[in-house]
Amino acid sequence: MKITVLGSGGWGTALALLLTDNGHDVTLWSHSARRSALLEQARENPRLPGVPLPEALHLSAALDSLRESGAVVMATPSFAVRETARMAAPLLRQDAVVVSVAKGIEKDTALCLTQIIEEELKGKGRVVALSGPSHAEEVGRRVPTGCVAASRDMAAAELVQDVFMSPRFRVYTNSDVLGVELGAALKNVLALCCGVSDGMGLGDNTKALLMTRGMTEMARLGVALGGRKETFAGLSGMGDLIVTCTSMHSRNRRCGILVGQGKSVEEAMKEVGATVEGYYAALSAHQLAEKAGVEMPICECAYRVLYEGHSVREVVGALMSRNKKREVDESWI
Numbered sequence: 001m002k003i004t005v006l007g008s009g010g011w012g013t014a015l016a017l018l019l020t021d022n023g024h025d026v027t028l029w030s031h032s033a034r035r036s037a038l039l040e041q042a043r044e045n046p047r048l049p050g051v052p053l054p055e056a057l058h059l060s061a062a063l064d065s066l067r068e069s070g071a072v073v074m075a076t077p078s079f080a081v082r083e084t085a086r087m088a089a090p091l092l093r094q095d096a097v098v099v100s101v102a103k104g105i106e107k108d109t110a111l112c113l114t115q116i117i118e119e120e121l122k123g124k125g126r127v128v129a130l131s132g133p134s135h136a137e138e139v140g141r142r143v144p145t146g147c148v149a150a151s152r153d154m155a156a157a158e159l160v161q162d163v164f165m166s167p168r169f170r171v172y173t174n175s176d177v178l179g180v181e182l183g184a185a186l187k188n189v190l191a192l193c194c195g196v197s198d199g200m201g202l203g204d205n206t207k208a209l210l211m212t213r214g215m216t217e218m219a220r221l222g223v224a225l226g227g228r229k230e231t232f233a234g235l236s237g238m239g240d241l242i243v244t245c246t247s248m249h250s251r252n253r254r255c256g257i258l259v260g261q262g263k264s265v266e267e268a269m270k271e272v273g274a275t276v277e278g279y280y281a282a283l284s285a286h287q288l289a290e291k292a293g294v295e296m297p298i299c300e301c302a303y304r305v306l307y308e309g310h311s312v313r314e315v316v317g318a319l320m321s322r323n324k325k326r327e328v329d330e331s332w333i
């Protein structure tokens with residue numbers, strides 16, 4: 001199949017390699033001619049050092065390949081998804097499968113990325129979210145990985161399963177696209193929190209507490225908005241939460257570590273040097289929790305530190321001295 005991957009960061013490149021390995025005819029699009037030329041010159045992405053780009057993989061800064069592509073992978077950072085979908089729309093085949101692989105929630109609208117893509121494509125294409133515990137660095141090295149393809153259109157999700165599946169990359173399907181996308185976006189907030197905890201020198205107990213109760217928060221919001229609770233125990237929920245909160249590959253966690261060590265949020269984001277999706281997702285979580293009327297105390301603390309200038313020590317103290325609770329809140333099960 002002819003496939004265009006829109007976005008040549010670490011994740012777009014790793015997926016372009018996977019799809020080329022799977023025998024597809026792949027074009028990797030960069031949003032600037034300069035970036036595409038640099039990739040062409042090096043035949044390597046600096047985000048995936050030591051992983052050569054095979055000759056069979058086409059590199060381009062033009063969108064022409066979209067006209068013939070049966071599948072299009074949207075792999076830009078979340079803030080660029082709307083403008084990229086808008087640019088792609090006129091060239092897209094009516095029957096193309098559009099695979100959303102970025103993780104985030106739109107800042108002002110609080111929409112998930114497949115919703116933005118559907119808005120911009122105005123009835124063209126069949127949109128699927130592909131998500132899960134999948135560091136680009138590891139997929140680039142062909143490390144065994146599993147993801148979930150989610151869509152209300154199960155035939156489209158199954159097509160994505162067929163196209164991406166390989167002996168190194170398992171793909172499951174799920175019809176709960178909202179649950180999958182919320183898990184993918186919100187775990188970045190919790191990865192920031194776990195990073196802060198590590199940066200402050202707190203312990204494994206603290207991190208496990210943050211991850212477990214953070215998972216409960218994600219699921220509570222997801223269920224209130226129409227997602228399924230079980231989805232949050234799956235690859236895009238618990239799976240992605242584990243990988244992001246425990247790995248140094250996670251830029252969200254690295255950003256949190258710097259904040260926990262005393263750097264300002266601005267300094268930390270600058271030092272990480274790549275998109276810290278959790279920063280934006282913390283604002284969206286705050287807005288969505290307010291709208292849905294659900295409690296998300298850990299995400300709310302992240303919001304207070306990132307957007308309201310509260311100190312991390314202050315919010316840790318506030319979290320630990322909340323009222324007594326039951327572990328299982330039967331009202332939302």
Ligand SMILES: NC(=O)c1ccc[n+]([C@@H]2O[C@H](COP(=O)([O-])OP(=O)(O)OC[C@H]3O[C@@H](n4cnc5c(N)ncnc54)[C@H](O)[C@@H]3O)[C@@H](O)[C@H]2O)c1
Nearest residue numbers: 008009010011012031076077078080102103134135136274
């Ligand atoms: N890196 C991973 O391991 C990984 C895994 C799964 C999902 N994701 C998600 O994929 C998305 C992309 O992440 P990444 O790691 O590839 O990012 P990255 O930081 O490696 O690269 C981002 C790319 O986007 C380009 N870009 C910047 N502004 C743009 C614009 N306005 N329009 C189009 N492109 C623009 C940059 O030039 C760069 O090539 C994120 O939402 C991330 O959460 C990443």
